[in-house]
Amino acid sequence: MSALASRAGQNRILMIFIGTSLALHVAFVVVVAVTLSWGKKPPAPPPAIKTRLVKLGKQRDEKLLPRIEKKAPPPPSKKSPPDVQKDKKTKEPTPKKEPDKEPTPSAMDVLNKFKEKHADEQDQPSLSDLIAERTKTTDEGHEQGSKIGTEVSGRLRATYNDEILAKMQSNLEVPNTLSDEERVRLKARVFLRIDGDGSLLSSKVTRKSGNPTFDNAVLATVKKSAPFSAPPLTERDFYRNGVSVNLCPSSCR
Amino acid sequence: MTFAPPSLRVFGLVSVLCIGAAAPSFAQEDTATEDGPLIGEVEGASFKLFPLAVPDIRVADKRSDERRPAVGITSVLRRDLALTGVFEVLKPQSYLDTDGLAKGDVKFDDWLNIGADGVLKAQLTGTPDKFTVQVYAYQVASTDQVLSQSYAGTKDTIRDVAHRIADDVVKAFTGLPGVARTHIVAVKKVAGSKHVFIMDADGERQRQLTRAGTLNLLPSWAPDGRSVLFTSYRYDNPDLFEISIAGGPARRVSSRPGLNTGGRISPDGQTIALTLSKDGNSEIYLLDRQGGLKKRLTSSWGIDTSPYFSPDGSNIVFVSSRAGNPHLYRMPAAGGKAERLTFQGKYNQTPAYSPKGNKIAFTARDEFNRFDLFIYHVEDGKITRVTQDQGNNEDPSFAPNGNLITFISDRTGSRQVWIGTLDGRFQERITTTGRYSSPNWGPFEK
Known part of the structure; x- marks a missing residue:
C-alpha cells in the first residue's frame, strides 16, 4: 500500500513538475513575444501615389489639330571629326558590327565546325591545307573536286556579305531632295572590288537609278563604308574580282 | 548655262580615267568586270540635307580691292544656298581647298573626307567694277560635273550674280528651280x-x-x-x-x-x-x-x-x-x-x-x-x-x-x-x- 501511495505521490509530483514546466515555458514564450513585438513599430502605410495615364493607350481627340511626335534625341555620335590629312590606307579597319538578327557564325567558327565534322576522316585537311587548296584553283578547277565544297565557302561569303551590307546600310544617307515617288522607285546597282585587307579597290554604279544625285549618294555610301574588315582568307579572290549590291532609298522590292 | 547631259557626264568620266596619274586616287578605276555577283540589297536610307562645300571664290589678283566682289559673292551665295532648305553648307574652316577648278584638278577625296556630297569651285577674273565669275559644280562621289557656267557682273550687281549662281546650283543638283532671285x-x-x-x-x-x-x-x-x-x-x-x-x-x-x-x-x-x-x-x-x-x-x-x-x-x-x-x-x-x-x-x-x-x-x-x-x-x-x-x-x-x-x-x-x-x-x-x-x-x- 505504502509503495502504491508512494508511487501515486511521485506521479503527482511529476505531473505538477510537468505542468509547472509547461506553464513556465508558455509564460516565457509569451514574454519574449510581447517583448519583441513591443519594440517594433507597426509598418507605415505606403505613401499614396496618384498617377494618371498621360499617353499610353490614349487616342488624341480627332477634333484637335495634330501635334508633331517628339522623337528621342539621337545617341551621341561616336564619329570623330574627319581628318583630311589622314591617308586612307592608314585608317584602322572598322570593328566588326554585330548583326541585329540571329548571330551568324564567323568564318573561323565555320572552319572549326568543318574540321570537327571531318575529324574522323583519315585525310582530314588542316586549315593551311584548306587555304592552299582554295588558293590553288585553276581555270579548270580541281581534278578530285574541292574538299571545302560550296557549303563552307557559301557560308563564309554570307557572313562577310552580311557584314559589308550592314555597314553600307548604316551609311546610306540620301539627300532630301528626292520626291516621294523617287524615294519609292529608285534603285541603283553598285559594283565594288574589295582588296584582301578590306580596302576598297574600286566602285562603280553599273545600273544607274535615273537620278544622278541618288547615284552619287550610292557611291558616297560605298566609299564612306570603306575600309571594310578583311574578307575571309579563302574568299579574297572572290571579293577582289568584285561583287554587286543594289541600293534603294526605301525598299528594293 | 550648261548642265552636263548624261552623255557628257559619261564622256567626262572617261576623260578623268584617261588622265591617269594626274587623276585623284578617288576617281573611278576602270575594271575588267563591269558587274559581279549580286550579294544583297541595301535599303532604308536616312534622309538629310545635301552636304555642299562652297569654298571662297578665287581671284587672279589677290589685292584687297580685287578680292572684294569675290568675298561679297561668296558670302551671299553661301547664305542663299543655306536658305534653300536643300543644302547643308559645310563650314569653310574644314576645307583644304588646295586643288584646282577643272575636273581633272579637283581632289575629290579631300572633299569626300570632309563629308561633302557636292562641291562648288569658282574663280573671278576682271576688275572690281566689271568682272566674270566662272563656276563649276561637281558631285563628289561620282565626280560628275553638273554645272559649268560663267556670270558677268559689276560692283552694283554682286548680290544679283550670287543669286543667279545659287539658283543655277539648286537646279543643277536637284533639278528644281531655285528661288534666290524671287x-x-x-x-x-x-x-x-x-x-x-x-x-x-x-x-x-x-x-x-x-x-x-x-x-x-x-x-x-x-x-x-x-x-x-x-x-x-x-x-x-x-x-x-x-x-x-x-x-x-x-x-x-x-x-x-x-x-x-x-x-x-x-x-x-x-x-x-x-x-x-x-x-x-x-x-x-x-x-x-x-x-x-x-x-x-x-x-x-x-x-x-x-x-x-x-x-x-x-x-x-x-x-x-x-x-x-x-x-x-x-x-x-x-x-x-x-x-x-x-x-x-x-x-x-x-x-x-x-x-x-x-x-x-x-x-x-x-x-x-x-x-x-x-x-x-x-x-x-x-x-x-x-x-x-x-x-x-x-x-x-x-x-x-x-x-x-x-x-x-x-x-x-x-x-x-x-x-x-x-x-x-x-x-x-x-x-x-x-x-x-x-x-x-x-x-x-x-
Missing part, C-alpha cells in the same frame, strides 16, 4: 505706321513700296510679279489698292463702303477675289482688274474672308465662320456650293495654295491657344503640322517652287519674317529688326 513683300511697322516693303528672298535689300497713309495691310502679288495689291486706310476706309514694284503712286481699285480687303489676283491676271462688306456682312466677291464688280461668290450669315485662287484658277479656298468657328472652305471660282475642308481645331485662317495646288498652308490656333502653321493635303484631306512649340507662327505663303514657305514668327520676341520647309525641319529667320506681318512670296522672275 522677292517677298511684307508689312513692316515704321515709326507708328505700317507700310508694304519688298525684299530679296534672303530678307536683304528691303525697299519701302508704300509711302502714303498710316495703315497699309495684306499685300499680295500679281501673278506677273510686277505689282502688289494691298489694303490701305489712307482715306479712312479699308480700300483696295495696287502699286507697281517699280515705284510710282498706288492705284485705288475698290473703295466700296466697309471692308475692301484681302485682294488676290487670279492666275490669269483677269480677276480679283476679295472680301467686301458693302451689304453689311463680309462676303467674297470677284472684281475685274479695274475694280468693276463681276460676281458675289458667297452668301452666308458668317464672316467669309481671305480668298485664295488655286493655281489653275478653277477654285477658291477661303475662311468662313458659318459653322460657328473660322474654318477653311473651298468653292468653284465661278460660284457654287462651298465645301468645308477643315474639321480639326477651332480657329483656322489665312489659307494659301501651293504652286502645284496639292497643298494648302494655313494658320490655326491649337488647344494651347498658340498659332501655328499647318498643311492641308488636298489629295486625302489630311492635315500635317509645320511648326510647334516655337512661339506663334502665322501667315504662310509658298515659295514659287513649292519647297519653302515664308511666315511670321514671334519666337525671338518680335514678329520677324522666317522661311522654312514644309516638314518644319528647316526654319530660318530672314529679318532681324522691325516688326512684320503678312509676308507674301512673289513669283519667279520673268
Whole structure:
C-alpha cells in the first residue's frame, strides 16, 4: 500500500513538475513575444501615389489639330571629326558590327565546325591545307573536286556579305531632295572590288537609278563604308574580282 | 548655262580615267568586270540635307580691292544656298581647298573626307567694277560635273550674280528651280505706321513700296510679279489698292463702303477675289482688274474672308465662320456650293495654295491657344503640322517652287519674317529688326 501511495505521490509530483514546466515555458514564450513585438513599430502605410495615364493607350481627340511626335534625341555620335590629312590606307579597319538578327557564325567558327565534322576522316585537311587548296584553283578547277565544297565557302561569303551590307546600310544617307515617288522607285546597282585587307579597290554604279544625285549618294555610301574588315582568307579572290549590291532609298522590292 | 547631259557626264568620266596619274586616287578605276555577283540589297536610307562645300571664290589678283566682289559673292551665295532648305553648307574652316577648278584638278577625296556630297569651285577674273565669275559644280562621289557656267557682273550687281549662281546650283543638283532671285513683300511697322516693303528672298535689300497713309495691310502679288495689291486706310476706309514694284503712286481699285480687303489676283491676271462688306456682312466677291464688280461668290450669315485662287484658277479656298468657328472652305471660282475642308481645331485662317495646288498652308490656333502653321493635303484631306512649340507662327505663303514657305514668327520676341520647309525641319529667320506681318512670296522672275 505504502509503495502504491508512494508511487501515486511521485506521479503527482511529476505531473505538477510537468505542468509547472509547461506553464513556465508558455509564460516565457509569451514574454519574449510581447517583448519583441513591443519594440517594433507597426509598418507605415505606403505613401499614396496618384498617377494618371498621360499617353499610353490614349487616342488624341480627332477634333484637335495634330501635334508633331517628339522623337528621342539621337545617341551621341561616336564619329570623330574627319581628318583630311589622314591617308586612307592608314585608317584602322572598322570593328566588326554585330548583326541585329540571329548571330551568324564567323568564318573561323565555320572552319572549326568543318574540321570537327571531318575529324574522323583519315585525310582530314588542316586549315593551311584548306587555304592552299582554295588558293590553288585553276581555270579548270580541281581534278578530285574541292574538299571545302560550296557549303563552307557559301557560308563564309554570307557572313562577310552580311557584314559589308550592314555597314553600307548604316551609311546610306540620301539627300532630301528626292520626291516621294523617287524615294519609292529608285534603285541603283553598285559594283565594288574589295582588296584582301578590306580596302576598297574600286566602285562603280553599273545600273544607274535615273537620278544622278541618288547615284552619287550610292557611291558616297560605298566609299564612306570603306575600309571594310578583311574578307575571309579563302574568299579574297572572290571579293577582289568584285561583287554587286543594289541600293534603294526605301525598299528594293 | 550648261548642265552636263548624261552623255557628257559619261564622256567626262572617261576623260578623268584617261588622265591617269594626274587623276585623284578617288576617281573611278576602270575594271575588267563591269558587274559581279549580286550579294544583297541595301535599303532604308536616312534622309538629310545635301552636304555642299562652297569654298571662297578665287581671284587672279589677290589685292584687297580685287578680292572684294569675290568675298561679297561668296558670302551671299553661301547664305542663299543655306536658305534653300536643300543644302547643308559645310563650314569653310574644314576645307583644304588646295586643288584646282577643272575636273581633272579637283581632289575629290579631300572633299569626300570632309563629308561633302557636292562641291562648288569658282574663280573671278576682271576688275572690281566689271568682272566674270566662272563656276563649276561637281558631285563628289561620282565626280560628275553638273554645272559649268560663267556670270558677268559689276560692283552694283554682286548680290544679283550670287543669286543667279545659287539658283543655277539648286537646279543643277536637284533639278528644281531655285528661288534666290524671287522677292517677298511684307508689312513692316515704321515709326507708328505700317507700310508694304519688298525684299530679296534672303530678307536683304528691303525697299519701302508704300509711302502714303498710316495703315497699309495684306499685300499680295500679281501673278506677273510686277505689282502688289494691298489694303490701305489712307482715306479712312479699308480700300483696295495696287502699286507697281517699280515705284510710282498706288492705284485705288475698290473703295466700296466697309471692308475692301484681302485682294488676290487670279492666275490669269483677269480677276480679283476679295472680301467686301458693302451689304453689311463680309462676303467674297470677284472684281475685274479695274475694280468693276463681276460676281458675289458667297452668301452666308458668317464672316467669309481671305480668298485664295488655286493655281489653275478653277477654285477658291477661303475662311468662313458659318459653322460657328473660322474654318477653311473651298468653292468653284465661278460660284457654287462651298465645301468645308477643315474639321480639326477651332480657329483656322489665312489659307494659301501651293504652286502645284496639292497643298494648302494655313494658320490655326491649337488647344494651347498658340498659332501655328499647318498643311492641308488636298489629295486625302489630311492635315500635317509645320511648326510647334516655337512661339506663334502665322501667315504662310509658298515659295514659287513649292519647297519653302515664308511666315511670321514671334519666337525671338518680335514678329520677324522666317522661311522654312514644309516638314518644319528647316526654319530660318530672314529679318532681324522691325516688326512684320503678312509676308507674301512673289513669283519667279520673268
